[in-house]
Amino acid sequence: MDNFAIDHNSVLPLHLQVEEMLRKLIEQPEYQNGKLLPNEVHIARKLGISRNTVRQAANKLVQERLLVRKKGVGTKVAKNSLTTKLNKWTSFTHEMDEKGVVFKNYSIKVSLVVADKEICSLFNIKEKTKVIKLERLRGLNKGPIVYFISYFHPRTGLTEKEDFSKPLYEKLEKEHNVTVAVSKEGISAILANKNLAEKLHIKIGDPILFRKRVVCDPGDRPIEYNLGYYRADSFTYTIDIAKD
Amino acid sequence: MDNFAIDHNSVLPLHLQVEEMLRKLIEQPEYQNGKLLPNEVHIARKLGISRNTVRQAANKLVQERLLVRKKGVGTKVAKNSLTTKLNKWTSFTHEMDEKGVVFKNYSIKVSLVVADKEICSLFNIKEKTKVIKLERLRGLNKGPIVYFISYFHPRTGLTEKEDFSKPLYEKLEKEHNVTVAVSKEGISAILANKNLAEKLHIKIGDPILFRKRVVCDPGDRPIEYNLGYYRADSFTYTIDIAKD
DNA sequence: ATTAGCATTATGTATGAACATATGAACATA
DNA sequence: TATGTTCATATGTTCATACATAATGCTAAT
Incomplete structure (x- = not known):
């Protein structure tokens, strides 16, 4: 921390500069x-x-569970228990x-x-019904x-001519009057084949996080x-099991 | 908000009172x-x-993704997309x-x-070896x-006489010189059987989140x-797939 | 020796003020 | 019509300050 200086003229807000400083600082073994x-007073x-x-800077790290504060005592790095680094992905997207x-x-x-058997039974539609496929x-x-x-x-009423560049679920709600809520998810890890490797710019055999998901409306109809095939490097995935 | 008042004498900090107020406020349909x-100035x-x-109060809700702020515009409730309510469990435990x-x-x-086949192959130990089982x-x-x-x-050197009421991973690190890092996880949902229902105080057939996990040391040795069998009501589970 | 209480320390809470900056609307100009 | 300009607005950042409160250890009274 000693050989670190704040740049008051930087476009980067001070609290972000301090945050970075803290991140580096707490990597030290001690x-x-x-x-x-x-x-805090001393650092300031x-x-x-x-x-x-x-404090504003430190708050961020506390929020990420990297730091724990104790009133009257001080602040230290959280025990690297199993929960560390947990929220990396979600906070990243945020x-x-x-x-x-x-x-x-x-x-x-x-x-x-033409929908295959799995989809037909899932959607509860006649075999050989045609459905919209979006890649x-x-x-x-x-x-x-x-x-x-x-x-x-x-049921969604989507057609082949739809403009799918717009946000999908927003589109469904606004233009097709369909509200959504995830109901079932399954995840697993697979290896990239030639097709996936090319698409995701990774090597064949690289790990991929595979997520299968059924999105339903509030009445639980699919x-x-x-x-979803996710690049697995530096990827943190979150599932919501809550029902309410 | 109009029929809401701050109690300066309450033990509850003001920012928490405001936070509660905001939570109620944003439930309104408008x-x-x-x-x-x-x-913010108006509310203040x-x-x-x-x-x-x-701001301190609102920050909390922003952090939970309930509110979104836009500089020069204002603050509103976040679109209830799929990510809403996501971090309920993690933030709860925190x-x-x-x-x-x-x-x-x-x-x-x-x-x-006596370790069964699955465990033996996983631990890479001879069949019929005895292992410590902790429930x-x-x-x-x-x-x-x-x-x-x-x-x-x-390898952990744990014995039957161990005092398992202490924090487990802390114990392993301090008393047995074993550091831990999760390496593989799988999760799924099952229904409670009689045994689980009794233990978790739920009904038979209630949903349970089932997590299978292999905890390894930094050298990737199991x-x-x-x-883990979790009560699935109001439960949000997070997995970290990141490797670094 | 034990304990009650006090001082110290560091975080927690709260204030009020000031200026920065992004947004969008209204207006003016080419 | 299209493009600037200005202005009001609301959030973003930062400051200095004050007091509250929890934890810890020391000290003096029992």
């Missing part, structure tokens, strides 16, 4: 081993900024949202296909992250059958 | 439909408190931690059992939440084989 961090004075700003960096579509393909490759600017395949129940 | 909340003036305190309310053991049973029923004051069964690799 702090990993449970030594108390310098106290040392960096020549307000205590509030230091931050992207906040900064306006959004998931974008790399490519979209819409087709009308999307999505990711950030730096590259694709997930490859989605979706099948939609005829709306969408969704297959 | 705000659910996208209407902007009253702005109205309640007779500082804007910072209002808050319990902060308040010192901890998971406690309802019952503990330790035994020495724990854990939860909060209001009742049990999870039933764990753990099998430990002989330490523990863990089966």
Whole structure:
């Protein structure tokens, strides 16, 4: 911390600078081993900024469970128990949202296909019924992250000519009066085959997080059958089992 | 909001009072439909408190993804997309931690059992080797939440006489010099049988979140084989797939 | 020796003020 | 019509300050 300086002229807000500083600081073995961090007042004075700003920065790390504070005692690095690093992915997407960096579509393909047995029994429709199939490759600017395949129940009224570049669930709600709620999910890990490897810009045999999902309306009627293939590097996945 | 008053004499901090107020406020249909909340300055003036305190309260909800703020525009309720309510469980446990309310053991049973085939192959030990089996029923004051069964690799040096009421992984690190890191997890949902229903205080047939987990040391050698049966009501589970 | 109480320390809560910056609307100009 | 300009607005950042409260250890009274 000693050889670290705040740049008051930087476009980066002070609290973000301090946050970065703290992240680096707490990597040091002493702090990993449970030594108390310098106290807030001390840090503030040392960096020549307000205590509030230091707190604002530290709050972020507390929120991420990297730090634990104890009134009257001090602040230290959280025991690296199993829960550490847990919220990496969710907070990542949230931050992207906040900064306006959004998931974008790399490519979209819409087709009308004959539903296979699994889909027919899931959707409870006659065999050989045709359904809309949507394939999307999505990711950030730096590259694709997930490859989605979706099948939609005829009930949705979606057609082949639909503009699928708009946000999907928003579209369903607004234009087709269909509200959604996930009901069942299953996840597993698979290895990339040639097709997936090319799409996701990874090597054949690289790990992929595979998610199978049935999206239903509030009445628990299936709306969408969704297959997601995620690049597994640095990926944290969250499932919601809550019913209410 | 109008018929709401701040109690400066309450033991409850102001920001918590405001937080509660906001939670109630945003349940109203108008705000659910996208209407902007009253702005921070207005709320502050109205309640007779500082804007910072209002912000502190609102921050919590932003953090939970219940609210979204937009500079120069205002604050409104987040679109209830699929991610809403996602972090309920993790944030719940975190808050319990902060308040010192901890998971406690309802019952503990330790035994020495002959490892079955699955465990032997997983632990890479000879068939019929005996291993320590630990059964724990854990939860909060209001009742049990999870039933764990753990099998430990002989390498850990754990014995039948061990005091398992202490924190498990802490114990392994300090007393047995074994550091842990989860390596593989699988989760699924099952229905409660008679045994589980009795243990978890639920009805037979109620949903249970089943987690199978192999806990390894940093060298990726298996330490523990863990089966967890979680009450599935209001339960949100998070998996970390990241490797680094 | 044990305990009650006190001082110290660090975080927790709260205030009020000021300026920065993004947004969108109204207005003006080319 | 299209493009700037300005302005009001609401959130974002930062500051200095004050007091509350929990934890810890020391000290003095029992």
